[in-house]
Amino acid sequence: MPKILLTGATGEFGNAIIKELPEKYRVVGTYSNNVEKAKKMMEENEKIVSMYQIDFLDDSSFYRVIKKIIQENTDIEIIINNAGIKKDSFAMLMTEKAWSDVMNVNLVRSIYITSFAKLNLEKLTNVVNISSISGRYGRFGQMNYAASKAGLTGATKLLQKSYGSSVIFNVISPGMIESNMVDSVSENIKQEFLANCVEQNVGRLENVARLITYVIDDNNRYTHGSEFIIDGGYLL
Amino acid sequence: MKKIYLANCNLKITNAIVDSNKYNVVSKDTINQGEVDLFLYQIPEYCESRLLLAAEEDYKNFTEVLNEIFIEVKKCVQKIIKQKKGTLILLVKNNKFLNCEDTNYIITEMANAMMLTITKELNPFNGKCYMIEFATINKENIGKLTSIAPKYNVISIDEQIQNMLSIMEVSSIVNGQKIKVGLPIEIVN
Numbered sequence: 451m452p453k454i455l456l457t458g459a460t461g462e463f464g465n466a467i468i469k470e471l472p473e474k475y476r477v478v479g480t481y482s483n484n485v486e487k488a489k490k491m492m493e494e495n496e497k498i499v500s501m502y503q504i505d506f507l508d509d510s511s512f513y514r515v516i517k518k519i520i521q522e523n524t525d526i527e528i529i530i531n532n533a534g535i536k537k538d539s540f541a542m543l544m545t546e547k548a549w550s551d552v553m554n555v556n557l558v559r560s561i562y563i564t565s566f567a568k569l570n571l572e573k574l575t576n577v578v579n580i581s582s583i584s585g586r587y588g589r590f591g592q593m594n595y596a597a598s599k600a601g602l603t604g605a606t607k608l609l610q611k612s613y614g615s616s617v618i619f620n621v622i623s624p625g626m627i628e629s630n631m632v633d634s635v636s637e638n639i640k641q642e643f644l645a646n647c648v649e650q651n652v653g654r655l656e657n658v659a660r661l662i663t664y665v666i667d668d669n670n671r672y673t674h675g676s677e678f679i680i681d682g683g684y685l686l
Numbered sequence: 687m688k689k690i691y692l693a694n695c696n697l698k699i700t701n702a703i704v705d706s707n708k709y710n711v712v713s714k715d716t717i718n719q720g721e722v723d724l725f726l727y728q729i730p731e732y733c734e735s736r737l738l739l740a741a742e743e744d745y746k747n748f749t750e751v752l753n754e755i756f757i758e759v760k761k762c763v764q765k766i767i768k769q770k771k772g773t774l775i776l777l778v779k780n781n782k783f784l785n786c787e788d789t790n791y792i793i794t795e796m797a798n799a800m801m802l803t804i805t806k807e808l809n810p811f812n813g814k815c816y817m818i819e820f821a822t823i824n825k826e827n828i829g830k831l832t833s834i835a836p837k838y839n840v841i842s843i844d845e846q847i848q849n850m851l852s853i854m855e856v857s858s859i860v861n862g863q864k865i866k867v868g869l870p871i872e873i874v875n
Binding site (some may be wrong): 498509513540541544546549550551554557558561562565566568569584585586587588589590591592593594596597598599600603604605607608609612613648 | 737738739740742745746748749752753756757759760763764767788789791793794795796797799800801802803804805806808820856
């Protein structure tokens with residue numbers, strides 16, 4: 451049974467990914483602070499074999515727990531770097547903390563996890579990074595988020611080129627997806643998105659989750675360092 | 687003469703700006719004295735292949751570089767918004783996979799997203815932003831170009847800087863774009 455390391459497992463995306471994964475997979479998840487939810491998810495879902503609490507914003511917690519996860523799960527074959535945060539603010543008002551927190555969680559930690567795993571997991575074959583189309587066109591009040599996601603897309607290609615074909619790296623860039631993260635987006639931005647989106651609707655979590663299950667599937671061949679955009683046609 | 691603020695620009699670029707006799711260069715200390723027309727920020731290069739070796743210290747340095755970029759960009763954006771005019775030009779190097787472990791590609795992609803966001807945020811304040819991308823010229827690059835596509839002429843760094851100066855002259859009509867001033871390394875692929 452292929453084992454997956456899924457970061458941000460208790461979030462909405464994480465939840466949707468676990469639900470959509472075929473039964474053959476087993477999941478090692480990470481979560482930041484929702485202990486109760488992590489416990490409940492483990493009780494309710496046989497696919498989850500373990501959950502680790504980790505603070506992506508704290509160096510010592512992050513490095514310690516990631517190393518522990520890798521040491522205790524040497525049979526991980528797939529990594530889904532899904533953990534992400536946003537701290538929106540116009541560039542002129544953005545604090546250094548808002549910048550560095552978002553860059554750390556969304557970009558820097560994902561590169562570390564992948565690099566560390568590549569060095570220590572013999573069975574690793576597939577890495578999927580969750581980016582965003584914000585990185586492709588920029589968005590008001592999201593300089594940190596857009597930069598981090600664009601960096602992650604670039605990092606995916608770099609990692610693929612650096613590590614060769616032994617591991618398949620891909621990146622998925624969702625557009626506006628129905629979630630808590632999007633609920634906090636202003637009505638103006640939502641309307642602008644809908645007006646320019648071929649689908650004329652926001653996407654659903656399961657749309658993205660299903661794409662991820664396709665990308666990690668054995669039937670997905672010959673995609674290396676590819677960016678899969680799932681945005682209802684917004685970028686057209 | 688237009689006033690220009692140079693941030694982190696290397697000696698060649700700085701000299702070319704000064705020698706053009708078209709700009710008054712504003713220093714860090716005098717940036718707040720009067721209005722500035724152009725802000726030229728050479729984004730620091732980050733080429734650290736050890737990032738892929740997962741050494742914690744290298745990740746700390748990487749984060750510091752990212753923070754440094756943010757601080758400088760924010761300073762320029764604040765000044766442009768305050769004076770309700772000005773153009774921020776981000777200079778980056780495109781080393782795309784010249785070296786298989788070229789981590790600067792991450793920075794280049796990030797800078798592009800920053801440029802797009804800043805363009806949108808500066809627009810209501812009569813501010814502009816664009817990015818100029820240099821192609822790195824080195825032996826490996828030239829070797830690849832001439833072996834795969836001999837008809838292409840490599841554009842030297844000096845020529846690229848001259849291209850940059852030409853673009854800067856028309857800054858009033860450039861906004862939200864990434865402009866390559868050298869031969870794009872992508873054609874090698």
